[in-house]
Amino acid sequence: MTLAASDRPDPAAFRRPRLTRSAEGKTALAPAPLEDTAGNAAQRSLLDRRAGRLAINVLAVVAGILIWGLFTTEGMVGLPTPLEVGRQAVVQAKNGLLWSDAAASLARVSSGFLLGIAVAIPIGFLMGWYRLARAVIEPYVQFFRTIPPLAIIPLAIVTLGIEETPKIFVIFLSSFLSSVVATYQGVVNVDKTLINAARVLGAGDFTIFRRVVVPASLPYIMVGVRIGLGSSWATVVAAELIAAQSGLGFRMQQAQLYYDLPTIFVSLISIGVLGLLMDRVVLAIDGFLTAWQEKL
Amino acid sequence: MTAKISFRNVTKTYAVAGQAPFNAIEDFNLDVADGEFVTVVGPSGCGKSTALNVAAGLVRPSSGGITVDGARVEGPGPERGVIFQQYALFPWLTVRQNVEFGLRIAGHRRDERRRIADHFIDLVGLTDFAGALPKTLSGGMKQRCAIARAYAVNPKILLMDEPFGALDALTRVQLQDQLLAMWSRERRTVVFITHDVDEAVYLANRVVVMAARPGRLHRVVDVDLPFPRTEDIRLSAAFAALRNEVWRSVYHPALN
Numbered sequence: 058m059t060l061a062a063s064d065r066p067d068p069a070a071f072r073r074p075r076l077t078r079s080a081e082g083k084t085a086l087a088p089a090p091l092e093d094t095a096g097n098a099a100q101r102s103l104l105d106r107r108a109g110r111l112a113i114n115v116l117a118v119v120a121g122i123l124i125w126g127l128f129t130t131e132g133m134v135g136l137p138t139p140l141e142v143g144r145q146a147v148v149q150a151k152n153g154l155l156w157s158d159a160a161a162s163l164a165r166v167s168s169g170f171l172l173g174i175a176v177a178i179p180i181g182f183l184m185g186w187y188r189l190a191r192a193v194i195e196p197y198v199q200f201f202r203t204i205p206p207l208a209i210i211p212l213a214i215v216t217l218g219i220e221e222t223p224k225i226f227v228i229f230l231s232s233f234l235s236s237v238v239a240t241y242q243g244v245v246n247v248d249k250t251l252i253n254a255a256r257v258l259g260a261g262d263f264t265i266f267r268r269v270v271v272p273a274s275l276p277y278i279m280v281g282v283r284i285g286l287g288s289s290w291a292t293v294v295a296a297e298l299i300a301a302q303s304g305l306g307f308r309m310q311q312a313q314l315y316y317d318l319p320t321i322f323v324s325l326i327s328i329g330v331l332g333l334l335m336d337r338v339v340l341a342i343d344g345f346l347t348a349w350q351e352k353l
Numbered sequence: 354m355t356a357k358i359s360f361r362n363v364t365k366t367y368a369v370a371g372q373a374p375f376n377a378i379e380d381f382n383l384d385v386a387d388g389e390f391v392t393v394v395g396p397s398g399c400g401k402s403t404a405l406n407v408a409a410g411l412v413r414p415s416s417g418g419i420t421v422d423g424a425r426v427e428g429p430g431p432e433r434g435v436i437f438q439q440y441a442l443f444p445w446l447t448v449r450q451n452v453e454f455g456l457r458i459a460g461h462r463r464d465e466r467r468r469i470a471d472h473f474i475d476l477v478g479l480t481d482f483a484g485a486l487p488k489t490l491s492g493g494m495k496q497r498c499a500i501a502r503a504y505a506v507n508p509k510i511l512l513m514d515e516p517f518g519a520l521d522a523l524t525r526v527q528l529q530d531q532l533l534a535m536w537s538r539e540r541r542t543v544v545f546i547t548h549d550v551d552e553a554v555y556l557a558n559r560v561v562v563m564a565a566r567p568g569r570l571h572r573v574v575d576v577d578l579p580f581p582r583t584e585d586i587r588l589s590a591a592f593a594a595l596r597n598e599v600w601r602s603v604y605h606p607a608l609n
Contacts, residue, residue, distance in 0.1 A: 253435070254437065254441035258502070259506065260454075349488065
């Protein structure tokens with residue numbers, strides 16, 4: 058068939074479907090919210106807006122700090138007040154300790170985590186795509202997954218020295234192990250109908266891998282990346298508590314020796330804030346890469 | 354006219370753990386002529402999807418074989434387009450990118466891809482949604498996109514596996530008319546699987562009735578209704594008679 062000959066659409070043949078198009082389009086493209094009742098209209102309008110949700114987030118945090126302040130200033134709990142912690146944060150920010158500690162921890166997490174997912178994604182694809190690779194690699198992955206990465210620290214220090222290498226290695230291990238399984242699961246779970254659809258359109262193995270398997274497993278991979286980031290962050294702090302001369306974990310460990318509770322709080326909050334920020338970055342990348350997904 | 358597709362003694366045996374192997378389809382023979390619209394109807398388990406998947410090259414027969422234009426089918430190929438019940442659109446691609454998928458593999462240049470894709474998107478009435486992701490489309494629109502995608506690579510044969518099975522009755526009737534309009538314009542050989550007797554009679558030149566356990570061809574009913582098929586034909590006595598005949602063959606194969 059030559060397409061040029063059929064370039065003129067036959068108006069009669071498709072009159073009816075054209076009408077349904079707009080009818081279908083309306084229902085498909087503008088779904089009405091299910092909980093649209095008069096009773097919760099006000100509540101919904103606030104929660105429907107991004108700014109509204111953010112305002113509630115901020116209010117909740119402020120309320121939390123106020124409650125913390127209330128309990129600690131009355132002396133009911135032997136913990137520092139928000140004000141003391143704030144002052145200590147300013148002191149540490151001014152003398153640069155806060156920044157150098159955060160930078161040290163961040164550098165370790167980033168290098169270990171990025172290295173981990175950079176190795177995990179290709180290995181995960183290999184395991185998902187080739188059954189031989191799966192049979193060879195899977196026992197190792199499953200075995201090492203049962204060992205907490207922190208249990209590797211003594212061995213890593215003995216064999217890799219006391220510099221950055223053992224810490225980065227342990228972080229690498231924890232992010233690798235969580236992302237590799239997710240990637241491999243993603244490949245195994247690719248909808249077979251999509252693979253068949255590509256195959257009948259003439260796609261070979263490489264095209265199917267590149268244009269179907271990789272995008273279809275992305276949502277799984279991103280879940281693995283998020284979990285990997287969480288475990289990297291947990292691992293770096295623990296590693297610094299055990300063996301480090303810098304970093305937020307090290308600072309806490311030092312403060313513990315001097316009963317310096319405000320410093321411990323500053324470090325803890327910094328860890329939380331940095332972890333949250335990194336998670337948001339991954340979430341934003343995930344949202345961008347998997348915007349095509351039908352989410353509830 | 355010579356046969357476009359020939360099923361010759363096709364048997365597919367599946368092994369089930371702990372049970373005797375069973376034949377999903379047994380000694381299936383069928384010739385489909387060039388440009389013919391054949392529907393296949395039968396109860397679940399009659400092997401109609403297996404027969405279609407063998408023709409698509411997605412399932413290898415245990416014995417027997419299929420030829421297309423005299424050449425033996427050894428695997429999937431773009432000259433045999435397949436439309437799946439579950440649409441099987443790539444959810445990360447827009448409507449246009451989905452339709453261009455096969456054209457890209459075939460090595461068409463960018464502007465050519467665009468022209469061919471837009472032509473078929475227009476034919477199925479999705480022009481306003483060319484840039485939309487599948488998740489924003491209704492079931493009927495998704496299936497129309499899948500039909501455009503299958504047509505775009507210019508297949509000689511279209512294999513359709515209960516394509517309208519998941520749609521509501523109204524949308525289904527509309528898509529039937531649209532498919533027939535497309536078929537009369539672009540004459541391809543169509544093998545269309547369905548479990549809906551009305552649909553089978555309305556669309557076809559011939560209806561193939563299959564029986565279950567083991568899946569096999571029961572009988573073939575010629576549909577001598579004129580084209581284009583219209584609502585008047587759907588409501589005619591001749592249609593009702595054919596429909597009843599097919600119905601009895603499907604549900605009471607021992608008597609008919």
